[in-house]
Amino acid sequence: MLRAILVFVLCLGMWPALADAQDAAGDRAATGGAQTLEDIMARQRGEEVAPKTGDAAGAARDLSGQLGTLGGASDPDLWRALRYGSADITVSSGGEVATVLVQDGGMAWLQFRQGPLAKYGGYLLLGTIALLVVFFVLRGRVKLDYEKTGRTVTRFKSFERASHWLLAGSFILLGITGLLTLFGRMFIAPYISKEFNATLLMASKYIHNNVAWAFIVALVAIFVLWVWHNIPNRTDITWFAQAGGIIGSKHPPAKKFNGGQKIIFWSVILLGGSISLSGVSLLFPFEFPMFMKTFDLMRSVGIESLPIYGPLPEGLAPHEEMQYAQAWHAIVAFVLMAIIIAHIYIGSVGMEGAYDAMGTGEVDEAWARQHHSLWLEELEAKGKAAPKDATPAE
Numbered sequence: 001m002l003r004a005i006l007v008f009v010l011c012l013g014m015w016p017a018l019a020d021a022q023d024a025a026g027d028r029a030a031t032g033g034a035q036t037l038e039d040i041m042a043r044q045r046g047e048e049v050a051p052k053t054g055d056a057a058g059a060a061r062d063l064s065g066q067l068g069t070l071g072g073a074s075d076p077d078l079w080r081a082l083r084y085g086s087a088d089i090t091v092s093s094g095g096e097v098a099t100v101l102v103q104d105g106g107m108a109w110l111q112f113r114q115g116p117l118a119k120y121g122g123y124l125l126l127g128t129i130a131l132l133v134v135f136f137v138l139r140g141r142v143k144l145d146y147e148k149t150g151r152t153v154t155r156f157k158s159f160e161r162a163s164h165w166l167l168a169g170s171f172i173l174l175g176i177t178g179l180l181t182l183f184g185r186m187f188i189a190p191y192i193s194k195e196f197n198a199t200l201l202m203a204s205k206y207i208h209n210n211v212a213w214a215f216i217v218a219l220v221a222i223f224v225l226w227v228w229h230n231i232p233n234r235t236d237i238t239w240f241a242q243a244g245g246i247i248g249s250k251h252p253p254a255k256k257f258n259g260g261q262k263i264i265f266w267s268v269i270l271l272g273g274s275i276s277l278s279g280v281s282l283l284f285p286f287e288f289p290m291f292m293k294t295f296d297l298m299r300s301v302g303i304e305s306l307p308i309y310g311p312l313p314e315g316l317a318p319h320e321e322m323q324y325a326q327a328w329h330a331i332v333a334f335v336l337m338a339i340i341i342a343h344i345y346i347g348s349v350g351m352e353g354a355y356d357a358m359g360t361g362e363v364d365e366a367w368a369r370q371h372h373s374l375w376l377e378e379l380e381a382k383g384k385a386a387p388k389d390a391t392p393a394e
């Protein structure tokens with residue numbers, strides 16, 4: 001009750017000021033042509049307010065006091081200094097970051113994010129899907145050449161499969177929420193609604209920032225579990241020379257992982273690792289800036305500039321650190337998403353029997369002989385698979 005009375009009294013006190021402002025609506029003589037309180041209120045109500053320009057001299061003449069010593073006059077030198085980071089600013093808290101009032105590089109970053117990043121990133125994903133569709137139409141599913149034996153060998157234990165699915169599940173969630181964050185304003189807000197897009201973005205950000213940790217944990221697990229099997233060796237040369245048997249009908253010998261799978265593995269580890277690092281840097285930009293250190297390191301080994309980009313920047317403000325981290329994070333993520341789309345294709349519709357390896361963990365010996373003959377021979381030698389000419393299981 002007391003609070004209501006207080007609000008009422010306050011409103012009464014402010015009434016003359018509000019009434020004055022409303023009287024002046026449409027007449028800007030009092031502000032020398034600058035916007036009035038009524039303009040501000042109208043804009044807040046979502047109404048269209050025409051820009052009030054054209055009487056800078058009037059603004060400077062009539063406004064004094066409330067805008068400081070220069071009144072309504074502009075101070076281009078000061079604004080230029082603020083824009084390019086050369087103004088002499090002292091802050092009492094917030095450190096160096098708080099001295100950046102205008103960050104000019106932000107515009108270039110924004111244009112890059114809305115322009116080439118979204119455009120070429122989108123083309124890359126759609127192009128990859130289109131290529132796979134064409135490939136599927138021309139080549140069809142990679143079929144089993146041998147008769148199924150009915151005997152299976154264990155390809156991946158449950159911990160390996162759980163780690164793979166944690167990696168896959170988290171990556172897919174991160175990919176979808178990342179794409180919504182980049183493309184929502186372009187494709188969802190104008191066609192569905194801004195409110196729906198805003199809700200989707202809030203959810204996306206929440207999911208993206210938290211699921212990232214699951215991806216990092218799974219990445220470490222997959223690295224530890226499979227690195228040994230992914231060290232390149234001579235069999236990979238034969239495998240690549242025969243294009244993995246996907247073109248033609250021969251199936252080159254391979255150990256547990258063939259050359260193509262090793263490419264997938266190292267792409268996931270290196271690109272996934274780099275996406276993780278730049279992501280953590282984006283979450284903690286002031287504690288974990290990455291790019292200045294990277295550029296310094298590059299300069300220390302004699303790399304002063306990059307093709308297309310030009311000279312490496314020096315002395316980055318935290319805001320610029322975040323812009324570089326975002327750009328890198330997104331570019332590398334697009335490349336890895338394209339690679340993973342191809343991986344999902346070959347692990348599901350593209351190859352008969354492949355999914356079983358990650359589904360149940362067991363593959364038919366016929367599949368193992370066709371795609372990983374050297375691995376099956378190792379299992380036979382260890383007594384973990386029946387010899388080649390054993391009779392089919394009942």
Ligand code: HEM
Nearest residue numbers: 167168171172261264265268340344347348354355357358
């Ligand atoms: C629905 C999505 C996915 C399916 C159906 C799938 C399927 C498979 C299958 C069947 C294998 C075993 C291949 C074999 O036995 O030789 C495999 C392996 C693997 N997967 Fe996935 N996967 C999916 C998503 C992912 C994602 C998102 C990642 C990483 C971000 C990933 C990373 C790997 C890696 C590193 C391997 C080992 C190398 C290879 O076989 O290519 N997978 N996956």
